[in-house]
Amino acid sequence: MVQTRFMKALFTLVLILTLAVTTVANGGGVIELLNVSYDPTRELWREINSNFIARYEKEKGVKVSIKQSHGGSSTQARAVIDGLQADVVTLASYLDTDAIFKRGLIKEGWIDKLPNRSLPYTSTIIFVVRKGNPKKIKDWPDLVKPGVAIITPNPKTSGNGYLSFFSAWGSVTVRGGSRQDAVDYVTKLYKQVPVLDSGARGATTTFVQRGIGDVHLAWENEAHLEVREAKGDLDLIYPPISIRAEPHVAVVDKNVDRHKTREVAEAYLKYTYTDEAQEIAAKHFYRPSNANILKKHADTFPDIKLFPITAIAKDFPDAHKQFIGDGGVFDTIYKPR
C-alpha cells in the first residue's frame, strides 16, 4: 500500500532524527527518563523527581535526569501513541493508559506489575462553593435545586468532565437509584451548567476569575489549591459520596527497551510507593495509597465513600462508551432547539 510505505518512510525519518537527538543528549553518561503526565501534576512530579534522583545516585551511583511533559491527559496519550518517547506514563485515567496498551506499547498485565493496581495515589471529584456556601450545597441532590449554576468541563473533551459525570451518575445508582433516576438526575444537572469548558483549567478560570456559577466540580487536588489561593473567598465541600479516580502509572515497555532504561524506569515508579514519595503526594493533595499515611492526613482527606468505576460500569472504557461516547447518555441530554 502506498499509504503504509509512505508512513514508514516518514516514520524512519522521524526515528533517525530522534536517534540523532538522543545520542547527542546522552553524551554525558546521564540516564534520561521522560515522564509523560497530565496537567495538574507538574508540582507533584517535580518534587518526586528531585528526591528520586538524589536517592538513586546515592544508592546506585547512577546519575538520572528526568524530563516532564504535561498536557490534557488523552492528548498526552495520543502523543505517546504517535511516537512521543515516554519511558513512563502517569496519566489521569485508566482510559488513557489502556489506549497506549491497546496500541502495543505497553505489555499485557501492566496493571499488576506495581502495588495497589499500579496506583501510587488516587483522587476524586469534590465541590468548591462560594464563601459561606450561600446555596447550601452539601450533597449531589443539592446541585439540581432550582437556581444553582454548576461549573464542570465538557465530559467529551475533559477527564475532569467525564469523572464529574460518572460521580453524578454513581451518586444516584450506588445509593440504590434506578438507571432512569440517574438519567433524570444528570439531565437536570447538565441543564444547570451554563458553560461547558473544554478542559479542567478553563472551568477553574470560569468559576474563579469570571465569578460564574455557585459550585465547581473539581479534582480533589485542584479544589484544595483553588480554595487555598482564593484566600477565604471559596470553600471546600466534601459530598458524602464520590467516584474513586484512578491515575495509574506504567512503564512504556516498547520505549524503555529501545532506550535501555527499563531498570531506572521501574525503580522510579517503585519509588513512588515509598513513605517519602507518599508524603509528597499527600502534600500535593493526592490521596496516598499507603493506608497509614492516608490516615495520618485524615484532616486533609475526609473519609467519604469513594465508589470504584466498577460500581457503575464494567470498567472505564465501558463507562466512557455508555455515558460519554457518541450516542451515549450524555448525547441524549441536549436536544436541538
Next chain:
Amino acid sequence: MASVNRKVLPGFSLTLGYTIFYLSVLVLIPITACFFKAGSLSFDEFWRAVWTERARSAYLLTFGASFAAALVNLILGLLLAWVLVRYTFPGRRLVDSLVDLPLALPTAVGGLVYSSLYVDKGWLGHYLVPLGIHAAYTRFAIVLVLVFVGLPFVVRTVQPILEDLDPESEEASASLGATRWETFRHVILPTLYPALVTGFALAFARGVGEYGSVVFVSGNMPYKTEIAPILIVARLEEFAYGEATAIAVVLLVISFVMLVLINLLERWSVRHAH
C-alpha cells in the same frame, strides 16, 4: 532541441519545482493524509460520524459565524483602511500597527480577555448585560471574537490598493460634476472590489479554522454554541481518529468549495472593475 526553455525569465523549472515541493510538504501531504485517514472508514461510518444533527448545527454555526464576522470585517476593514490612508492625524502610525496585533497575539489570550470583559461581572458586561447584550457564552460572542481575529485581513489587502489609487481619476470625476459620494461609489469602490473580496475570503477562512479563542468565549453548549472543531477534539478524546478526521474532511471540502466560489467572484469583480 527546439523545446529548450526560451522564456525571458530564467529559472522557471527550478522555481516551479521548489513551489510544488514546498506546497506538497506544507499543504498537500497533510491534507492527503487527512483524506486517507478518513478513507479508513466505511461509507456508513463516515456518514454517521459527519452528518448527525449535532454536527450539522455545528457546521452551520462555524460557517455562519465566520461569514457574519467576515462581513463585519469587510465594512469595518474598508473604513479602517480608508482612515489610515486618506487622513493624517496624530497617532496614525500607532493605529496602523495596532491593526496587526490580532495576528501576533495567541488567539486563546484574545478569547480569555473577551470573555472576562463581557461576562456579567466583567468591565463591559457589567453595563451591557443589564441592557440585554450578552457578549459572552453566546453565538454573538463567537462572531465578536472572530471579528477580532479576522480584523487585519481586509485592512491589509485594501490599504495598498487605496494608497496606489491615482488621484487624477478622482479629480476627473469631480470636474465632470460627480458628487463626492458618486466619486466614491463609481470610481473608487470598483477598483477596490478585488482586494475587498480577497480580504473577505482570508477573514472568512481564518474564522472557519479558529479554535483557540472560540472555546473560551462560546461556552461550547451542544446545538447552541458548539463549533465544529470542538467536535473533532471530542472524537479525538475517544481515540476515534477516523471519525475525527472525517469531520475535518467535511470542513475542508466545504471551505474549499466556498473559497473557490469566492475566487470566481473575485475574478468576476476584476473583469467588472474595468
